[in-house]
Amino acid sequence: MSHNRQYTDDFTSVNVDSDDNVSAQSPQSSSDPKIQKLKQHVNEVSNIMQQNIDKILERGQRLDHLEDRSEMLSNRADEFRVGARRVSRKMWWQNTRVNIFIAIVVTVIILIIVLSITSSTTGK
Template structure:
């Protein structure tokens, strides 16, 4: 990926610009700046022709760059962040936002040139850094998912333990009830047998089978 063009604009007025390759970006940049003002969003991407235009819109100032890789987002975003920081940290650049002097334009172009050279030469390092960051994000997401699964499993185990405890308690209660019922039936049988025995004795005594 190569950042072939960049500029800083106030509204639709370009304060400074720099192109590393031939070809005109004016019409495309004009359309993109108009889109930025209409959307008023911090970041915008637009593909026009063979280039992708990335913008960063802060306090009315638009930082723009064009790259030739439609899939790369991290590098242009980092480039625009650095240009915006450099611009905002230089108070002299803010004194002439509408009609910048030649010196201010030269300073802006120097900032753009240094950043473009830096990011174009170091794109492999930035891509590796971005990949590491993505791997870290995936790792963190997986760790969070595993933690959630472990917590759900722990809650499930607690629920199973409670269910087992309830099952054991139910069995114990049923056993206690069965024991009480057995003793109750046993007492009833004893009472019935005793009653029958007493009635037989009374009958035998009444019929003089058993002398008194």
């Protein structure tokens, strides 16, 4: 059931029905060029604002996607840092073992040379 109420002022009359539908009626005809120009301008501004809202929503989605990617990159960087530290320690120990082995071999060779020289001088 719809009851219409009408409000008027000096410039326009507005019809309001019980469903809160509002329609404005101008005393001037809708074919007035100024009104048409104004309506066209309002439509243009409305379209521009709608495009701006769409762009903002797209930008928000891109920012969310970028945030997810940066968080994933940060996690992978942490994993890389841990793995690099582990490999670095492993390589340090391996290098240390090789150096110790070389030192032992050189020491043994020097001992063999020294012993062979001392045994040959004492045996003469």
